[in-house]
Amino acid sequence: DAGVIQSPRHEVTEMGQEVTLRCKPISGHNSLFWYRQTMMRGLELLIYFNNNVPIDDSGMPEDRFSAKMPNASFSTLKIQPSEPRDSAVYFCASSFFPAEQYFGPGTRLTVT
Amino acid sequence: KNQVEQSPQSLIILEGKNCTLQCNYTVSPFSNLRWYKQDTGRGPVSLTIMTFSENTKSNGRYTATLDADTKQSSLHITASQLSDSASYICVVSARPSDYKLSFGAGTTVTVRA
Numbered sequence: 001d002a003g004v005i006q007s008p009r010h011e012v013t014e015m016g017q018e019v020t021l022r023c024k025p026i027s028g029h030n031s032l033f034w035y036r037q038t039m040m041r042g043l044e045l046l047i048y049f050n051n052n053v054p055i056d057d058s059g060m061p062e063d064r065f066s067a068k069m070p071n072a073s074f075s076t077l078k079i080q081p082s083e084p085r086d087s088a089v090y091f092c093a094s095s096f097f098p099a100e101q102y103f104g105p106g107t108r109l110t111v112t
Numbered sequence: 113k114n115q116v117e118q119s120p121q122s123l124i125i126l127e128g129k130n131c132t133l134q135c136n137y138t139v140s141p142f143s144n145l146r147w148y149k150q151d152t153g154r155g156p157v158s159l160t161i162m163t164f165s166e167n168t169k170s171n172g173r174y175t176a177t178l179d180a181d182t183k184q185s186s187l188h189i190t191a192s193q194l195s196d197s198a199s200y201i202c203v204v205s206a207r208p209s210d211y212k213l214s215f216g217a218g219t220t221v222t223v224r225a
Binding site: 004031033042043045048050055056091093097098100101103104105106108 | 114146153154155156157158161201208209210211212213215216217218
């Protein structure tokens, strides 16, 4: 099993640009999570999908952030427009809820 | 205030030595506690999971303990290796059905030759 796949692994963009992060969960898992990790705040849950449906997006910081899961094998997290304070590592995780969450390798986002 | 506090924030040990990481939590109710290892540039990987009734669980050179009465857990690393250099994160779940986890800030362990 390839595990959770995320792309790109690194993204550097200028303030104001649109950023799209991608995630392919583990096949057969019914839940998908997007997290953000910073030194100051640690790991924070942004949004949780169950069976492709957004269940809890209360962690999305503001309207500039949006996430979609068009099918069971793909999800995107979009930031538009990006700001320097969005710089962080973004993780996607999947699980066969309520079992263990498996994390992807993360996308390191730098907004200049 | 974070419901999961870890200490120390960081530590440096010599290869072959042992170390113990601490995790105190206030999450209530309590379902389970996991220790995750996060290598630099990688996602967290689960090392152990303990439920209310479990006191000790081992995974190779990693041994986790849990005292649900005092709401404390520890992770002991025996005979450390260079590959143990990582961040170790304590994660608590309040209910089996909870998707929201409470994460500690992590302890960064550096093992030196």
